[in-house]
Amino acid sequence: MRLEKRDVSPPLVRLTAPVLAVLTSLLICSSLIKAAGAPVLWAYWTMLVGAVGSLNALSETLTRATPLIFTGLAVAVAFRARIWNIGAEGQLYAGALATVLVAADGGRVAAMVPHWALPVIAAAAAFVAGAALLLGPVVLKVKLGVDEVVTTLLSNFVMLLFVSFLLDGPFKDPMSMGWPQTPPVDSAVSLRHLLGGATRLHAGFLFALLSAAFLWLFNVRSVWGYEMRAVGYSRSGARFAGMPVTSVLLRVALLSGGIAGLAGFNEIAGVKGYLTLDMSPGFGYSGIVVAMLAQLHPVAVVASAIFVAAIFVGADAMSRAVAVPNYIADVMVSVSLLTMLVAMMLTRYRICHE
Amino acid sequence: MNDQAIPVEGSIGIRGPALRISGVTKRFGTLVANEDVSFTLNAGQVVALLGENGAGKTTLMNILFGHYVADSGHIEVNGASLASGSPQAALRAGIGMVHQHFALANNLTVAENIIIGTEPLFLPWHRPKAKDRILEIAQRYGLAVDPDALVRDISVGERQRVEIVKALYRNVRILVMDEPTAVLTPQEAEGLFATLRNLVTNGVAVIFISHKLREVMSVADKIVVMRQGKVVAERFVSETSREELAELMVGRKVVFPDRKPTSVGDPVLRLDGIVLRQAGNRPKILDGVNLEVRQHEILGVAGISGNGQAALADIACGVLVPSEGLIHLSGQPVQSNPSEFVKRGVARIPEDRHTTGLIPDMSVWENVVAERYRSGDFAIAGLQRIGAARKYAELVIDQFDVRGAAPNTSARQLSGGNMQKLILGRSLLQNPVMIIATQPTRGLDIGAVAYVHRKLLEARDRGAGVLLISEDLDELFSLSDRIAVMFRGTLSNPMRTEEVSLKELGLKMAGQSSTRGR
Incomplete structure (x- = not known):
């Protein structure tokens, strides 16, 4: 048996492959559910209901998907240009930190600008903070050839420890009863809730959808998007054609880091209202999975972010209903990533029998 | 014989x-x-x-x-x-094979390279016996090799002899x-x-x-x-x-184009004292290269690969900035920047179609605009004019007979010859004043070779200057009006093709001037 490269991947294969990959991963994970002693179909049903079965469930899933869309887009943008940004988690915290700094309740900025401008300024600050955090590793990469996988990964820990230091020191909320958290942000920065009642879905979700659409158009229509694609496919080809490869890479870094920073803004302004060290349950890392599942396509990132969020939210429901530990969510997401990678390979290669 | x-x-x-x-x-x-x-x-x-x-x-x-x-x-x-x-x-x-790219370790001696893998490395008393055998083989087959020389110090021709001795040492009969x-x-x-x-x-x-x-x-x-x-x-x-x-x-008759004599015009490309240094104390890649290509002229650059041709091509294409020296296009100094070169009418046909000439994962239309994607023809207000780009792709496909291609086909799917036609088409349709062609026919089938030659000669007859850097001497002799030789980063004075003998060229390629060589 041998793999043979296809000249063209038929569109039907390209579209069905992800679906088959997800179904396969569900099949594989059903053995774990079985091993945990739960009826498989019933378990999946409770999961589905828990993820999308009610307005509240749907709202939770989409709320959870929102930061994943941002981090997924950030990773997709960088990976497209073959910058391996593993640092979305740190960039997210940088964005969150910038948001609480700018929009601190009673802070100087909040006092100076009109109410409607505060979220805009806070989002811009978050973008800049995330961008700045990725700029360093990418400058090191293009100037000195330092591997960005290492530097971006390590920047996550540096950022987390820095935030931890601030939460226990200068930015500690005196009213927090000793919990390490910042004071709440100004209410003007809070994003509007979309569905009313007790649901948490906020305007940040729409913002995420718009970002995805914008990035898609940017990618396929704009001169800068063309440069980024070309640089990603072939550095030497792009350089020969006269594209400014270094500045394109720096631009990609700013864009990717900035989008990851927006995820941080979004969590502060849409959900939490203040910064804690457990704000992100690894949104930055999950963003890598989201982007890979979406094959780095900005619009597909939305779908894959919702899928991943639904698994996490649904798994919580499942664990309550049938006593399968909710760690199953991590397993399911990981397995679906693996099956997806296999499926992607099969769209590019066909299996031949000797 | x-x-x-x-x-x-x-x-x-x-x-x-x-x-x-x-x-x-x-x-x-x-x-x-x-x-x-x-x-x-x-x-x-x-x-x-x-x-x-x-x-x-x-x-x-x-x-x-x-x-x-x-x-x-x-x-x-x-x-x-x-x-x-x-x-x-x-x-x-x-059965033994001598590959095109030698499999020799530079830091070992000739003898060590020959016996490696056949004699126990840790039993040095085997060495004299092995050396005797190497000398015996060398003598019997008339292969001059020095067993004690380090491979890094010997010439390419000698390395090939070492490879042959290595095969014979292993009793190769085929x-x-x-x-x-x-x-x-x-x-x-x-x-x-x-x-x-x-x-x-x-x-x-x-x-x-x-x-x-x-x-x-x-x-x-x-x-x-x-x-x-x-x-x-x-x-x-x-x-x-x-x-x-x-x-x-x-499988069919191939007609190669003939070079008709023309009279040359004004200089188009001039390189003055081009030097390219390497980091540290390593020798300069280019050491004071001067050349001038005029209208209606093909200047051929011969040489064994690795003598600085690649760097010369990159500098002449604007991809590489020389450490020293000046570049003039049509009498005006020019900045080393590919887009600037293209704007000033330089068509560039690089050595490697797959990694530099084209971006194989992108479509044909994306590739035909790659050199001019920012020009007003293909971009407006930061957005690409995709319609115009597709039209240009269709024009290139049509005019240069690119088989099996549509504007949306990915360039990877094209054969080598059709890739080269795509590169030729996108730049020659701009009526360039200067063409830089590096190994333009390497790996192409004969039909495609003849096609590329015809196009280069047509451009020359129309008035373009052509710098042709090639390792194929037949190609150089049939296309060039003048030929110069690169050796260790220097370029010899160009000679009229009619006045060059293959022997003289060979001596220059080996770094001997024809007078000293005799």
């Missing part, structure tokens, strides 16, 4: 062929790489395997060496069947030479041919893989022509001609 070889062939021919390949077929999916390939090779014979890229020569050799298993057919060595799919069996049967002259000067190639003659008179059989007609005619006894996986003809050298071989190889 021939009358010397024939009696030997006859006397050993009694024993039967050294190698008999019969009915070998190998398929990869739907592609038939070898179809019913049969030929024989006698001891004392040089058989040339002639064919274009993709004709199946390499697949056949891989089957011979046991790297691939043939779907059908079998191979006999000295009358005994050769086990298929076993490299060890091939080695034991005395020696396969894969495109052995690609890295040699004409003189070194002559030396190699003499060596091969010596080998065959001593009973070694040689398979000589090549696509160059001239050298095949001068070294081989018998020529096996392959096309599309099949043996299309078998000819003795005495009964064929270069024209016939070319036609057999391609």
